[in-house]
Amino acid sequence: MSLKDIIDYVKDEGATYCDIRKERWDTTNLTLKDGEMEKITSGSEEGAMVRVLYDDGWGNVGTSDLSELKKAADRAINMAKKSNEYKEEKTGMAKVETHEKAINMPMEEDFLDISTEEKVSFLKDLEKHLDKKFVRSTELRYIDRLVNKEIATSDGTHVKMKIPRIVTYLIITGKSDTIQRASEGIGGTGGYELTERAYEKKDVVLERLETLLEADTPPSGKMSLIMDPHLTGVFSHEAFGHAAESDLVSTGNSCLEGKIGEKVASDIVTIRDDPTMDGYGSFPFDDEGTKSRNRTLVKDGTLNDFILDRENAWKLDMEPNGGARAEDFRVKPLVRMSNTIMEPGDMEFDELVEEVDKGVYAKSSGGGQVNTGEGTFQFNAQEAYLIEDGEIVKPLRDVSFNGFTLQTLQNITGITKELDTGIGHCGKGQTAAVTDGGANVLISEVTVGGRE
Amino acid sequence: MNGKLVESVKEALELLDKKKLEGDVFGIKERNISYSIEKGELAESSEYEDLGLGIRIIKEGKVGFGYCTPGKEEKGVRRAEELSTISQELDLELPEEKDTPDPDIYDKDIEERSSEGEGAEFTQQVINGAKELKEDIIPTRGSLSIGIGYKVLGNTNDLFLKQKSTAVSTGVLATIPGDETSINASESRFSRKMDLDFTDIGKTAAEKVDSLREASELPKGEIPVVMNPDAFGMLMWFGIIPAINGENIRKGKSVYEGRKGEKVASKELLMKDDPTMDWGVGSGPFDDEGVPSREIPIIEDGTLKHFIYDLKEAVKSDTESTGNGLRGGFKNPPEISDRNIVLRGEGENKKNLLPDKGILVDGVMGAHTLNPASGDFSVVGTPAWLVEDGEIKGKVEGAMISGNLPETLESIELADDYKKSYASIGSREIKMDLPSARFNDVTVSGK
Numbered sequence: 001m002s003l004k005d006i007i008d009y010v011k012d013e014g015a016t017y018c019d020i021r022k023e024r025w026d027t028t029n030l031t032l033k034d035g036e037m038e039k040i041t042s043g044s045e046e047g048a049m050v051r052v053l054y055d056d057g058w059g060n061v062g063t064s065d066l067s068e069l070k071k072a073a074d075r076a077i078n079m080a081k082k083s084n085e086y087k088e089e090k091t092g093m094a095k096v097e098t099h100e101k102a103i104n105m106p107m108e109e110d111f112l113d114i115s116t117e118e119k120v121s122f123l124k125d126l127e128k129h130l131d132k133k134f135v136r137s138t139e140l141r142y143i144d145r146l147v148n149k150e151i152a153t154s155d156g157t158h159v160k161m162k163i164p165r166i167v168t169y170l171i172i173t174g175k176s177d178t179i180q181r182a183s184e185g186i187g188g189t190g191g192y193e194l195t196e197r198a199y200e201k202k203d204v205v206l207e208r209l210e211t212l213l214e215a216d217t218p219p220s221g222k223m224s225l226i227m228d229p230h231l232t233g234v235f236s237h238e239a240f241g242h243a244a245e246s247d248l249v250s251t252g253n254s255c256l257e258g259k260i261g262e263k264v265a266s267d268i269v270t271i272r273d274d275p276t277m278d279g280y281g282s283f284p285f286d287d288e289g290t291k292s293r294n295r296t297l298v299k300d301g302t303l304n305d306f307i308l309d310r311e312n313a314w315k316l317d318m319e320p321n322g323g324a325r326a327e328d329f330r331v332k333p334l335v336r337m338s339n340t341i342m343e344p345g346d347m348e349f350d351e352l353v354e355e356v357d358k359g360v361y362a363k364s365s366g367g368g369q370v371n372t373g374e375g376t377f378q379f380n381a382q383e384a385y386l387i388e389d390g391e392i393v394k395p396l397r398d399v400s401f402n403g404f405t406l407q408t409l410q411n412i413t414g415i416t417k418e419l420d421t422g423i424g425h426c427g428k429g430q431t432a433a434v435t436d437g438g439a440n441v442l443i444s445e446v447t448v449g450g451r452e
Numbered sequence: 453m454n455g456k457l458v459e460s461v462k463e464a465l466e467l468l469d470k471k472k473l474e475g476d477v478f479g480i481k482e483r484n485i486s487y488s489i490e491k492g493e494l495a496e497s498s499e500y501e502d503l504g505l506g507i508r509i510i511k512e513g514k515v516g517f518g519y520c521t522p523g524k525e526e527k528g529v530r531r532a533e534e535l536s537t538i539s540q541e542l543d544l545e546l547p548e549e550k551d552t553p554d555p556d557i558y559d560k561d562i563e564e565r566s567s568e569g570e571g572a573e574f575t576q577q578v579i580n581g582a583k584e585l586k587e588d589i590i591p592t593r594g595s596l597s598i599g600i601g602y603k604v605l606g607n608t609n610d611l612f613l614k615q616k617s618t619a620v621s622t623g624v625l626a627t628i629p630g631d632e633t634s635i636n637a638s639e640s641r642f643s644r645k646m647d648l649d650f651t652d653i654g655k656t657a658a659e660k661v662d663s664l665r666e667a668s669e670l671p672k673g674e675i676p677v678v679m680n681p682d683a684f685g686m687l688m689w690f691g692i693i694p695a696i697n698g699e700n701i702r703k704g705k706s707v708y709e710g711r712k713g714e715k716v717a718s719k720e721l722l723m724k725d726d727p728t729m730d731w732g733v734g735s736g737p738f739d740d741e742g743v744p745s746r747e748i749p750i751i752e753d754g755t756l757k758h759f760i761y762d763l764k765e766a767v768k769s770d771t772e773s774t775g776n777g778l779r780g781g782f783k784n785p786p787e788i789s790d791r792n793i794v795l796r797g798e799g800e801n802k803k804n805l806l807p808d809k810g811i812l813v814d815g816v817m818g819a820h821t822l823n824p825a826s827g828d829f830s831v832v833g834t835p836a837w838l839v840e841d842g843e844i845k846g847k848v849e850g851a852m853i854s855g856n857l858p859e860t861l862e863s864i865e866l867a868d869d870y871k872k873s874y875a876s877i878g879s880r881e882i883k884m885d886l887p888s889a890r891f892n893d894v895t896v897s898g899k
Contacts, residue, residue, distance in 0.1 A: 027783070034703065036540045037538065037539050037540050038540075039517075039785060039787075040516060040517065040535045040538060040539050041517040041518065041519070041535070041783070041784065041785055042517075042518055042531050042535060043518050043519030043520060043528070043531065043783055044519075044520060044521075044524070044527075045504060045519070045520075045521055045783070046521065047502075049500075057496065057497075058495065058496030058497065058498075059496070059497050059498075059499075060496065060497070060498040060499070061498070061499045061500065062498070062499070062500030062501070062502075063500065063501050064501065064502050064503050064504065064521055065501070065503065075499060076499075078569075079497035079498075079499065079569075080496075080497070082497060082569055082572055083487075083494060083495070083496050083497045083572070085572075086493065086494040086572060086575075086576060087493060087494065087495070088493060089491065089493055116534070116535060116538060117538050120538050136703075136704060136705075137703050137704070137705055173705050173825055175704065178825075178826040178828070179704075179705060179706075179707070179823075179825035179826050180823070180825065180826065181823065181824070181825045217828075220852070220854065220895065220897035221897055250491075251490050251491050251592045251593055252491060252590065252592050252627055252629050252634060253592050253593060253625070253627065253634070253636070255632065255633045255634075330500040330502060331498070331500065332496075332498055366821045366823075367818065367820050367821040368818065368821065369817040369818045369820070369821075369832075370817070371636070371817065371834060373592075373625075373627060373633065373634040373635075373636045374633050374634065374635065374636060374834070374849075375632075375633045376817070376832065376834065376849070376850065377817075378817040378818035378821070378831065378832040378852075379818065379821065380818060380821030380830070397823075397828075398823055398826075398828040398829075398830060399830075400818065400821060400830030400831070400852065400854070402817075402818075402832045402850055402852055402898075403850070404850070406632075425878075427877075427878070431878060447850060447852055447897065447898055448897075449830035449831075449832075449852035449853075449854045449897055
C-alpha cells in the first residue's frame with residue numbers, strides 16, 4: 001500500500017487527522033583518536049511513523065518494518081481511540097497551505113560519492129595540523145548523514161526531501177596543573193565541501209587550549225559579561241529560544257506565555273530562528289510537511305512570535321510556522337529550534353570592553369540548560385578572560401553563568417557588528433541538529449560561578 | 453524470544469562463516485510504549501518497535517563495523533568487510549561462551565500488562581497523585597514508558613547468547629502557575645519490574661513543588677550541599693565515570709591516572725559496577741561483546757581499586773575486559789561504558805546529613821557542562837532549599853554550586869535513601885543505584 005492508501009484507510013476508520021513520515025538514513029561515522037582509527041562505522045536504516053488523531057486523542061506508532069505499515073496504522077488508530085477516552089481538553093490542527101513537492105537540499109560535492117578511505121585521509125591530514133607540544137591527546141570525529149524523507153498528511157500534503165548533514169569535531173586535551181580540553185564542531189547542511197571549514201577552525205581550538213592551560217579559576221558573584229558570537233547564539237537558544245517553543249508555552253511551562261506584543265528584552269535585541277538560512281539546522285519542510293520559514297521571535301525587544309507546530313498553533317490561535325522536528329522515524333515530532341540568531345548591532349568590540357569595570361569576556365559554548373517555566377538558565381564557556389577597568393587582564397577556565405531569562409535580556413546593553421555562528425546538538429528528549437549565532441554582546445549583570 | 457531477530461543474527465553469522473571471516477553479530481529488538489502528560493491530562497499514546505543488527509568483522513586483524521535491518525544482512529556484512537580494510541590492526545579476540553550470571557531483569561507482568569494498554573491507567577494514577585494534593589498544583593508535563601527489550605549476540609567462536617528485559621519508567625513535572633513565572637518540580641522513577649507506586653510518584657512531585665512556595669535567602673560561601681540521588685547521580689556520571697574509563701587512564705586524560713591503590717574518597721565510600729544485581733537498572737547476564745557480567749569494585753573503603761574495560765581497550769592496556777563493552781543500540785560498535793553503578797556509604801539517615809547552614813538540592817542544571825578531564829564543575833541547583841539547624845526551610849533560587857568532583861569525594865557523606873536512577877543522554881544511559889550525598893567541599897554563589 002502507498003502512503004496515500006494507508007492515509008485513506010485511516011480516514012475511513014473515522015480519524016480526525018493522520019500523517020505518515022517515512023525515512024531512510026544513510027550514515028558514516030568515523031573517529032580518529034591519537035592517530036588511530038578508533039571507529040569506522042557505516043549503515044542504513046529505514047522506518048516510518050504513523051500519527052493518528054481521533055477526536056482529541058493521539059496515537060503514534062513508529063516501526064522499522066515498512067512491510068507492516070498498515071498494522072502500524074491499526075495500532076495507531078486503537079491507541080488514539082484509547083487516548084481519546086482519557087482526554088477532556090479539545091485539540092486540533094491549525095490549517096496550513098498544502099504542498100506536493102520534492103526538494104533535494106544541495107550538495108556541491110556528494111559525500112556518498114567520496115570513499116571512506118578519503119574521509120579517513122581527511123581526518124588524518126587534519127590531525128597533522130594539531131601536532132603541537134601542548135596537545136596531549138586528540139580526537140577527531142567525522143559524521144555524514146543523508147536522510148530521505150517522505151511525508152504525507154490527510155490534508156493533502158505530500159512532500160519528499162533529501163537533507164544531507166555533515167559535521168567534523170575537533171577535540172584536543174592538554175595538561176598543566178589540571179587537564180584541560182578544547183573542542184569545536186564544524187559543519188552544516190550540505191555536502192563534503194563543508195569539511196574545508198574544519199581547517200579554518202583548527203587554529204581557534206589550538207589557541208583555546210593553549211590559553212586554558214595557563215588560565216586561573218574564575219571569581220564568583222554578580223558582574224558584567226561579554227559573550228562572543230557563538231556564546232551569544234547559545235544564550236539566545238538556551239535562555240530564550242526554549243521558552244519560545246509553543247509546546248512549552250501552551251502547557252504552562254514558559255515564562256513567555258501570554259507576552260506576545262510585550263517588551264521582553266532591551267530595545268537593541270532582535271532574535272530569530274530561521275530554518276531557511278545556511279546552517280546545520282536547516283530544512284525545507286518540517287516533519288509535519290509545513291513549509292519552513294524565518295520566525296522573528298523578538299523584534300527590537302518586543303516578543304513577536306513563537307516556534308509553532310500545527311497542534312500548538314491551534315491551541316494558541318496562532319499561525320503554524322514549521323516548528324515540528326523529530327529525531328527520526330521512531331519518535332513523533334516535537335516543537336524545536338533550527339538556526340537561532342541574535343541580530344548584530346552597531347558597536348565595536350573595544351567599545352564593549354571599555355564599558356566593563358569588572359567582568360568576564362567569555363568565548364564559545366561548553367553547553368547550557370534552562371528551566372523555561374521558572375525562566376532560569378545556566379551555561380558554560382569554553383574559554384574566558386577577566387576584564388578589569390575596561391581592559392582584558394588574564395585568561396580564566398571553567399567559567400559558568402546563570403540568571404533569570406527575562407531580567408538578563410533586559411540587561412543587554414551593547415551588541416557589535418559582526419555575525420558568526422557555531423553548530424550544536426540540542427537535547428529535548430530527542431536530539432536535533434542546530435546552529436546558534438550572533439555577535440559580541442554585553443550583559444550588564446549576570447551571576448558568574450567560580451571557586452574563589 | 454523473537455524468532456525473526458534470532459534468524460537474522462544466525463543468517464549474518466552464516467554469511468561470516470561462508471566468507472571465513474571472524475566477527476560478531478549483535479541484534480536488538482525493542483518495543484516501547486509511552487504515554488505523555490500535558491496540562492493535567494493524558495495527552496497521547498505512542499509506540500515504536502525497533503529491530504536491527506550490528507555486524508563487527510575482524511579481517512586480517514583489522515576491525516570493521518556495519519549495521520542494517522533484518523533482511524539486509526548481506527549488505528551489512530559487505531559494508532563491515534569493506535570498512536575493515538581501512539582500520540587499525542588490533543589483536544582482538546572474541547570470547548567463547550562461558551557461564552553467565554542470571555540476574556532478574558524480566559518481569560512477565562510488565563509485558564502482559566503493556567499489551568493490554570494498562571499503561572494509560574498507570575499514567576492516570578500519576579496524574580491523579582499529582583492533582584490530589586492542592587487545587588492549584590497541575591502536572592503540566594510528564595510521561596510514562598514501558599519497554600520490552602531483546603538482545604541476541606552471536607560470534608564466530610560459537611558463542612550465542614540471548615537476553616530479554618523489561619522496564620517501566622515515569623517522570624512528571626508538577627507546576628504552580630504564576631503571573632510572571634511558574635514554580636515547578638519533578639519526580640521520576642525507574643524499575644525493571646511492576647513495583648512502582650504511580651500515585652506516589654505524582655504525589656511526591658506535588659509535595660516538592662508545594663514546598664517551594666516560600667522563598668528564603670540563598671546562603672553563600674563554602675557551605676555544605678546535600679544532593680538528592682538524581683542530582684548526585686547526574687554529577688557522578690559526568691564527573692567520575694569518565695575518570696574510571698580504561699582508555700582515559702591509558703591516555704592520561706583521567707584524574708585517577710596512576711592512582712590505583714590510593715585513597716581517593718572518604719573511607720566509608722563503596723563504588724562498584726555491579727550488573728549481576730537482581731533488578732539493577734543496568735543489570736544483565738553479559739555485556740554487548742559476550743563477556744559474562746561480574747561485580748567490579750571501583751572504590752572500596754575509599755581506595756581506588758579498578759578501572760573499566762571493553763575487549764578493545766583491554767588489548768591496548770594489556771589487561772582483561774571487565775565486561776564493560778556496551779553498544780547503545782545496534783548502530784554503534786561496542787565502547788567502554790558503565791553498567792550498573794552502585795554507591796554505598798555508612799548509610800546515615802538523611803536527616804542527620806542536613807547541616808546547620810547549607811542547602812538541599814533536588815536537581816542540577818548544567819551537569820553536562822562539567823569538565824570531564826578535570827572534574828571541575830559549576831552547576832545551578834534547582835529546585836533547592838535553605839537548610840538551617842538541620843531543618844529544611846524555603847526555596848533558594850539561582851544557587852550556583854562550584855567545585856571539583858574527585859576532590860569532593862574525599863569528604864563526602866552518604867545517606868541511606870537508595871534510589872534507582874535512570875536517564876538517557878544521547879545513545880548513552882545513566883544507570884545508577886545511589887543515595888543522597890552531602891558535599892562538604894563546594895562553594896555556593898548566586899544573586
